[in-house]
Amino acid sequence: MSEARLFQPIKLGGLELSNRIVVAPMCQYSAIDGTMTDWHIHHLSSYAISGAGLFIVEATGVEAAGRISPQCTGLYSDENEEAMTRVLATARQFGPTAMGIQIAHAGRKASSIVPWKGTGALPEDDPEAWQTYGPSAVPHSENWPTPIALDTAGLKRVKDGFVDATKRALRIGYELVEVHSAHGYLLHQFLSPVSNQRADEYGGSLENRMRFPLEVFDAMRAVWPEDKPLGVRVSATDWMEDAWDINSTVAYAQALKERGCDFMDISAGGMSPDHAILMDLGPGYQTEFAAQVKRETGLPTMAVGLITEPKQAEHILRSGQADMIALARQMMYDPRWAWHAAEELGALPAFPPQYGRAHRNFNRRPAP
Numbered sequence: 369m370s371e372a373r374l375f376q377p378i379k380l381g382g383l384e385l386s387n388r389i390v391v392a393p394m395c396q397y398s399a400i401d402g403t404m405t406d407w408h409i410h411h412l413s414s415y416a417i418s419g420a421g422l423f424i425v426e427a428t429g430v431e432a433a434g435r436i437s438p439q440c441t442g443l444y445s446d447e448n449e450e451a452m453t454r455v456l457a458t459a460r461q462f463g464p465t466a467m468g469i470q471i472a473h474a475g476r477k478a479s480s481i482v483p484w485k486g487t488g489a490l491p492e493d494d495p496e497a498w499q500t501y502g503p504s505a506v507p508h509s510e511n512w513p514t515p516i517a518l519d520t521a522g523l524k525r526v527k528d529g530f531v532d533a534t535k536r537a538l539r540i541g542y543e544l545v546e547v548h549s550a551h552g553y554l555l556h557q558f559l560s561p562v563s564n565q566r567a568d569e570y571g572g573s574l575e576n577r578m579r580f581p582l583e584v585f586d587a588m589r590a591v592w593p594e595d596k597p598l599g600v601r602v603s604a605t606d607w608m609e610d611a612w613d614i615n616s617t618v619a620y621a622q623a624l625k626e627r628g629c630d631f632m633d634i635s636a637g638g639m640s641p642d643h644a645i646l647m648d649l650g651p652g653y654q655t656e657f658a659a660q661v662k663r664e665t666g667l668p669t670m671a672v673g674l675i676t677e678p679k680q681a682e683h684i685l686r687s688g689q690a691d692m693i694a695l696a697r698q699m700m701y702d703p704r705w706a707w708h709a710a711e712e713l714g715a716l717p718a719f720p721p722q723y724g725r726a727h728r729n730f731n732r733r734p735a736p
Contacts, residue, residue, distance in 0.1 A: 391420045409458050422692075425467070559612055632670070
C-alpha cells in the first residue's frame with residue numbers, strides 16, 4: 369500500500385478525518401429564501417461518496433441581508449434549519465465523508481447577481497435587491513451600492529446571527545464549522561484597511577480591525593462544543609498596496625489560536641475588483657501563505673487555489689506547506705477526484721459498495 373500523505377488521517381479537535389482531501393465550500397446559488405432545495409440533496413450526496421475526508425457546505429448567511437445573492441443558503445430561520453437537516457441526513461445515508469459548514473455574512477458584497485446571469489451587484493431597483501451593510505459606508509467598487517456602516521445595534525445583530533447559526537449547525541449535526549473571514553466578505557471587510565475606515569474601537573490599528581472578527585469567533589466558540597473543530601477561512605492578502613497582508617494574517621491566526629481555533633483555511637483576494645494588481649496567478653499560488661501561517665503559528669492549515677493534480681497536492685503536504693488540501697472548482701469538474709488521486713498515488717479511497725465494480729483497485733479490500 370502507498371504511503372501517500374494525502375490519504376493519511378488527520379485529527380482536528382475531536383474529529384478525525386480519514387484523509388487530507390477537503391471539498392471546499394462552493395456556492396450553488398440554488399436556495400429559495402435561504403432554504404436548501406432538492407439540488408442540495410444531489411450536491412451533498414455526490415460528495416458524501418466522493419472519497420474526500422471532509423466536505424464543507426457553501427457560505428451560509430447568518431441573516432437574509434448577509435447572503436451573497438438572493439439564491440444563496442442561509443441559516444437564520446426554522447425553515448432554513450429544517451431543510452438543511454433533511455439534506456444532511458439524506459447525504460449521510462450514502463457515504464462516510466465528514467460534513468462541515470461555512471458560516472458567513474457577505475457585508476457590502478451581498479445582494480449580488482448569480483454568476484450565470486452576470487457579475488456585480490443587483491441593480492438597486494431590482495425587486496430582489498436589498499440594502500447592504502459593512503464596517504464603513506464604502507462600496508465594493510464604483511458600480512456597487514454604498515453599504516450602511518454597522519452601528520452598535522447592527523454589530524450586535526450580526527454577532528448574534530453568527531451565534532444563532534452556530535447553534536443551528538450543531539442541532540443539524542455538522543461535525544465542523546468554518547467561519548468565513550475571507551474573499552472580501554464582512555469579517556474580511558473589518559480586517560482590511562481598504563474597507564474598514566472606522567474611527568472607533570473597531571477601526572484604525574490592526575488590533576482594532578481584528579476586534580469584531582475575534583468577538584464573533586469568541587461568541588461562536590462559546591456555543592460550539594470544544595471537541596468539535598471550529599476554524600477560520602482567511603484571505604492571506606488583499607493583493608493590494610497598503611492593505612491586508614500575510615503578516616497581518618499571521619497575527620490574526622495567532623490571536624485565533626489563543627481563542628481555541630482548530631485550523632486555518634488559507635485563501636487570498638476578494639477585497640476589490642482591482643485586487644489582481646499584485647497577484648501572481650499560477651498553480652498553487654497561495655500555498656506559500658498556508659506554509660507561513662503553519663510555520664509561525666503551528667496551527668493546522670488547508671491550502672487552496674489552483675491545486676489540480678494529485679502529485680502537486682502530495683508535494684504540498686510532504687514539503688510541510690500545509691496539512692490538508694482543499695479543492696473547489698476542480699471538485700465540481702471532477703467529483704471523483706479523490707478516487708483518481710488514490711489510483712495515481714497507489715492508495716485506496718473510501719467508496720460505496722454499489723460502486724465496487726467501478727475499478728479494479730476497489731477489489732483490493734472491502735468497502736468501509
